Amino acid sequence: MSPELILFLVLSLVAIAAAIGMLISPNPVYSALFLVINFSTVAVFYLILGAPFIAMAQITIYAGAIMVLFLFVIMLLGAEKLAPGKVLPYQKPLAIGLAIVLMVESVYAVLARNPSDAEIIVPTEAANSIDAMRDLGIMLFSDYLLPFEVTSILLLVAMIGAIVLTKRAKGEQE
Amino acid sequence: MIPLSWYLILSAALFSIGLFGVMARRNAIAILLGIELMFNAVNINLVAFWRYLDPTIMNGQVFAIIVFAVAAAEVAVGLALVISVYRNRKTVVVDDLDLLKW
Numbered sequence: 001m002s003p004e005l006i007l008f009l010v011l012s013l014v015a016i017a018a019a020i021g022m023l024i025s026p027n028p029v030y031s032a033l034f035l036v037i038n039f040s041t042v043a044v045f046y047l048i049l050g051a052p053f054i055a056m057a058q059i060t061i062y063a064g065a066i067m068v069l070f071l072f073v074i075m076l077l078g079a080e081k082l083a084p085g086k087v088l089p090y091q092k093p094l095a096i097g098l099a100i101v102l103m104v105e106s107v108y109a110v111l112a113r114n115p116s117d118a119e120i121i122v123p124t125e126a127a128n129s130i131d132a133m134r135d136l137g138i139m140l141f142s143d144y145l146l147p148f149e150v151t152s153i154l155l156l157v158a159m160i161g162a163i164v165l166t167k168r169a170k171g172e173q174e
Numbered sequence: 175m176i177p178l179s180w181y182l183i184l185s186a187a188l189f190s191i192g193l194f195g196v197m198a199r200r201n202a203i204a205i206l207l208g209i210e211l212m213f214n215a216v217n218i219n220l221v222a223f224w225r226y227l228d229p230t231i232m233n234g235q236v237f238a239i240i241v242f243a244v245a246a247a248e249v250a251v252g253l254a255l256v257i258s259v260y261r262n263r264k265t266v267v268v269d270d271l272d273l274l275k276w
Contacts, residue, residue, distance in 0.1 A: 095197035
């Protein structure tokens, strides 16, 4: 087994264990922290694949900004204690069944696809270089200029929406 | 080199776990966490296909960056909605938000 393979297997185990830990921990703070572990391992996957910019963006945007926002809201609302309410009895078994069906189906689709792994010629040139990053920037600002600008408008709309939704009306008391 | 299908299977596993979280959790914030996990699984697929098909064309990475931006926007609005709902109803349990049910 090559070191790359061992790294991949260990990282996938950590990623899946963190994802399951996120699901089964009843406290949302622990869920969020498990998800940070998962995001960090996914960033290492991007490094293995030769996409360092995506890996760093994953760390700063996901593990940094988004999860801090999550933790802020969880602690702001004091949502760690979940009030007992009425529960659908069939919700959890149904969710497990549907998730397993999706998992089996997609694994089958991957394994049965054509061409199989042996037939794919993997490009071997080093993708892990400054050139690839420069190409990424050039492509983002030439071929994908319109989607890029639309994304900036989307972020602006999201920002305004978040402010409007959380703003209190004038004179309203907490 | 790791076979492409391993990345796809890992991504399918993470996506299914995220889907289970969305369907089975009752806390609105935990549901948003599950959605984040699903976004991540999609991104692994995009970057893996970029690497294994043609690394000189950067389409996959561009898509991954756009998915990052959309995920950030989704989280900002989603958490604002959760805060707004909590102000009005004093709960984040989605089972209790049955105003539209009759």
